[in-house]
Amino acid sequence: MASIELEKINKNFPGVKALNSISQKIGSGEFFTLLGPSGCGKTTLLRTIAGFYQQDSGHIYLSDKVIDNVPAFKRDTGMVFQSYAVFPHMTVYENVAFGLKTRKVNDSEIKKRVLKALEQVHLSGYETRTPDQLSGGQQQRVGLARAMVIEPKVLLMDEPLSNLDAKLRVEMRTEIRNMQRLLGITTVYVTHDQEEALAISDKIAVMNFGVIQQVGTPWEIYKEPANLFVASFVGDINVVNGASLGTEVGLTSILVDKNQSKENINIAIRPEELSIVTKEVSGAEFSCIPGVIEKSSFIGSLIRYTVDCGNDVILTVELHKPQSEALMPNGTSIFVKVPVKSILYFHSETGERI
């Protein structure tokens, strides 16, 4: 069991500030995910925690002990890579035993621990196979067993599922999560896949340009995004500038409250919060925006409508559990019903939540 603390970590590569003063605590036993677009610094941060990179400044603590100068192989961290990184000429057993051999563990202890690790990743009986006799998912399980067999205090995983097909990815992420819970091992997990992050994590740090934008539970990140970057990166969201919408959709009160002009405010709402009505309803809780159906698609669990509301305002509406096969034809005049409570307001220049 170990906690991690990052204190003002900076890391530059020529011409790039890969990590910009990252400070974060990760609790013992926590499943902590770094989520963000390609190039935002996730791998750099993970490798810095592992000790493969040295930070330019700042400190890393493992259970309150500073580990800045501890070499990677002595940090008690196990790493699982994006590519399987299994040795092709070694059997499954030899692959998993490798880290223990280099640590001079005796043969009977090695055997015990390798068999246990293989059992944990559901590969018992595969000991004598070579990687070319395994599927992608099984190879990644070998990678996982290899990281776990050294019984690290911290498990670090860099997009471990990105080489697998969609169905297997979902299966494996559940397995990884179950195993992590069972062992209670502190885990830092990197992904650019927001759905994966939401599904698997205790906490998520959303990163952009080497900066942590927000840290929160999956629910907080999705429901209470701190800024427009987080709101748009995690899930779909409609964003409309206040100036395009008149003073409906709760704008009036926020303009008065926050002393803002309409142009300064971006209004955002998730597609699943919206619905479509044929008659205008009015009240304090809902606003109705008139529009015309521009496009519709049925995708199994939901129907997605694109509605043109004029003034360059295009809204995506998602209706879950569709009750009828019939889609509203393009060109139909309707109203988009907006629950005022579900609207998020952001500053149009800074992107910060208002």
Ligand code: ADP
């Ligand atoms: P991510 O894992 O989020 O895709 P990385 O941590 O790999 O992002 O990269 C962050 C930034 O640092 C990128 O701009 C990338 O080009 C740069 N970078 C990463 N590793 C190196 C390196 N070894 N040398 C130079 N630049 C690097």
Ligand code: MG
């Ligand atoms: Mg990466």
